Amino acid sequence: MYFNKTIETMNREDMKKLQAERLKKTVERVYNNVPLYRERFDEYGIKPEHIKTVDDLKNLPFTYKTDLRDTYPFGLFAAPMSEVIRIHASSGTTGKQTVVGYTKNDIDIWAECVARSLVSVGATSKDIVHDSYGYGLFTGGLGIHDGATKLGAAVIPVSSGNTARQVNIFRDFGSTILCCTPSYAMYLAEALKENNISLDEIKLRIGIFGAEPWTEEMRTEIENGLGIKAYDIYGLSEICGPGVSCNCYMQNGLHVQEDHFIPEIIDPDTGEVLPDGESGELVFTCITKEALPLIRYRTRDISSLTREPCECGRTTVRMSKPCGRTDDMLIIRGVNVFPSQVESVLLNIEGVSPHYHITVDRVNNLDTMDVEVEMSSSLFSDSVKQIQEKEKMIKQALLSTLNIAVGVKLVGPKTISRSEGKAKRVTDNRK
Numbered sequence: 001m002y003f004n005k006t007i008e009t010m011n012r013e014d015m016k017k018l019q020a021e022r023l024k025k026t027v028e029r030v031y032n033n034v035p036l037y038r039e040r041f042d043e044y045g046i047k048p049e050h051i052k053t054v055d056d057l058k059n060l061p062f063t064y065k066t067d068l069r070d071t072y073p074f075g076l077f078a079a080p081m082s083e084v085i086r087i088h089a090s091s092g093t094t095g096k097q098t099v100v101g102y103t104k105n106d107i108d109i110w111a112e113c114v115a116r117s118l119v120s121v122g123a124t125s126k127d128i129v130h131d132s133y134g135y136g137l138f139t140g141g142l143g144i145h146d147g148a149t150k151l152g153a154a155v156i157p158v159s160s161g162n163t164a165r166q167v168n169i170f171r172d173f174g175s176t177i178l179c180c181t182p183s184y185a186m187y188l189a190e191a192l193k194e195n196n197i198s199l200d201e202i203k204l205r206i207g208i209f210g211a212e213p214w215t216e217e218m219r220t221e222i223e224n225g226l227g228i229k230a231y232d233i234y235g236l237s238e239i240c241g242p243g244v245s246c247n248c249y250m251q252n253g254l255h256v257q258e259d260h261f262i263p264e265i266i267d268p269d270t271g272e273v274l275p276d277g278e279s280g281e282l283v284f285t286c287i288t289k290e291a292l293p294l295i296r297y298r299t300r301d302i303s304s305l306t307r308e309p310c311e312c313g314r315t316t317v318r319m320s321k322p323c324g325r326t327d328d329m330l331i332i333r334g335v336n337v338f339p340s341q342v343e344s345v346l347l348n349i350e351g352v353s354p355h356y357h358i359t360v361d362r363v364n365n366l367d368t369m370d371v372e373v374e375m376s377s378s379l380f381s382d383s384v385k386q387i388q389e390k391e392k393m394i395k396q397a398l399l400s401t402l403n404i405a406v407g408v409k410l411v412g413p414k415t416i417s418r419s420e421g422k423a424k425r426v427t428d429n430r431k
């Protein structure tokens, strides 16, 4: 099933032509309306008429998050405020927030991208979509809401928080599709048990999770915990929000809505474009946005692309599950470590739960990394000796995957704080 079959199954040649047309218009738009782009293109000696095909994209300069901050709040908008109908913002961890705007057309396109995503994992207008992403300036809540509305599904705009109420709504309203962060999904699975609601009493069948990296191991945990199929949805406010790409029911990569956003993978150090299959930094160019059409935006997310046909019938380019961000990468005694690697190791070990926290520090000029991980209740009731053995085993498994020695501490069930939105899994005291 498709939401827009013509686009989603378009042959690659036609897609490239469509992208070229749209890219040309967008380059003209930003050159004529956004001083930063005009100045930067002039610096590079680029005029809009130089951009004729998608292959010319590589000649355009990148846009960075700092550009949004430097022109805070609306300096990169390419449409007059009278045409802007929505503003979102993402707080980020440091500095000013990133502000993004949408025209009516931008909101319609975003909703279509989300509707396509929902249909690609099997949603229909008969579904009841339980939207537990945060509503407000965050794009998760309203983004999913508008897409589910476009599909004609019934939306429950529950937002995040009040976890006991959420699981009662599952049971009483018969929610069939859950949308939230993967860490909140884990929390909700726990809350079902705590509230004595069995999986037989609820109708959830699909989960659409994103806004933070999560591993295949976490996918299995969530699928078992909630009795659903779990799918990955990706996006970022700067490009639109959720729905830039999404898994289809094959769960093998995320189809990019490339008639609206052209993806590239680059070497983050040199800026060189990498071939399909190679891992690097994901860069997006918006080709239909009116209010904030970013050109070659550096996402900092790490992924790879494939244009191999997908068994679902979609012909759109797929990106691999983002495994983290270049700025999330920890450098411990010179070794690169992604939190997702730690998650994969932990979730392959019996007796530990998917709740963990990493603390990085510098002691006597030496980096240290300590992982706290919760025991399952059965391990918790074992003898001290058995628990110590398990700690040793986890240390060994982390050492062989990461190539660095890591401190491991098993802690009691429910001691690590739960997240209702994006989880904060790392504390780096070196900063």
Ligand code: DLL
Binding pocket: 090, 133, 139, 140, 209, 210, 211, 212, 213, 214, 232, 233, 234, 235, 236, 237, 238, 241, 242, 243, 299, 301, 321, 322, 323, 324, 325
């Ligand atoms: O997180 C938009 C969103 C909402 C996506 C709901 C999916 C679902 P921002 O707050 O601007 O927007 O954060 C964007 O979150 O650059 C990635 O680092 C990360 N991210 C988003 N989706 C995924 C995902 C929303 N599926 C940043 N896997 C992005 C891994 C993700 N990381």
